[in-house]
Amino acid sequence: MSEPDHYFTAQPASPDERRVLRVHLAGRQVEVETAGGIFSPDHVDLGTRVLLDHVPAPPADGDLLDLGCGWGPIALTLALESPAATVWAVDVNERALDLTRRNAERLGVTNLRAVRPDEVPTDVRFAAVWSNPPIRVGKEALHEMLRAWLGRRAPGGEAHLVVSKNLGADSLQRWIALELGVDVERTASAKGFRVLAVRDR
Template identity: 75%
Template sequence: MSGNDHYFTARPASPDERRVRTVTLGGQDVDVETAGGVFSPDHVDLGTEVLLHSVPAPPAEGDLLDLGCGWGPVALSLALASPGARVWAVDVNERALDLVRRNAELLGCANVVAVTPDDVPEDVTFAALWSNPPIRVGKAELHALLLRWLPRLSPGAQAHLVVAKNLGADSLQRWVADALADVADVDRVASAKGFRVLRVSAH
């Protein structure tokens, strides 16, 4: 993938060639649309699989957040598990957001709202946050991203983040503990296949 087609960009340069993939979400096999220029376009990536197998059931109601949604495996899993909740699928990649909207329609998930970060109203707080965060954007951008969204957890709510051990999961856990000490606690709740799942619990 060229630098101009990186999945962190708003508008990938590659042709938007849609393809259908069968994946397992929420314990069921479903068909979804994917395309080049988004993260892990041909399957549910290993980190996301580890996350989805490690998190507790999401709240049945309230606002739920998938931060860095890609084509939507986490957001769709949240929506399927909690049809009474509103699921925010957030990404900077416009192609990814189009795919999430299409996949939500295909799966009958009318509770998914796929938007860019700035389109989430400032007064929305989250009953849960699940994320395979974009570690490769760099430490400064990643920290800014987490400082923007983790403090928006409702009191008592939890975020679950999956991070590869070799990409700094343990150092990120220490950073979150220090940076958010006044508003949240963080601990590791799972470790599998080279990934850690961190739980951030809002005070």
């Protein structure tokens, strides 16, 4: 995929050819809509599957965040499992946000807001953050993103991140702990991925 059509691009250059997938989310088989020009358009990617298989149940209420939502597998899971919560699905890719909104409607989800980063009110604090963060955006941009969003956890709120071991999960774990002054525990390791839990000390 050429750089102009990378999934970090706000407006992908590739044709918006929609497709329907059957996937397993929140303990059920569902149909979702995807398209090219977004992250993992043909399936639930392995890192996201590892995350969803190894996180504790999300808080029943409060504000929950999926950072880098793509077509929505993490955000939809949060919304289906915690219908009394408000789920923020955040991405810079407008096609991904549109797909997440359409998938929420398709699944009858009414507690999900798919928005650009600057559309989340600055006073919102998150009871949980679940993310398969965009490691390939580059270290500087990734660190800026994690500083901003992990710092917006509510008191006692936990973040769960999935990162490929080969893309620097262990060094990122050390950086988060040192930079943000938080506890970072590796809670799972599967299929080449680490799941990192971020908590206040």
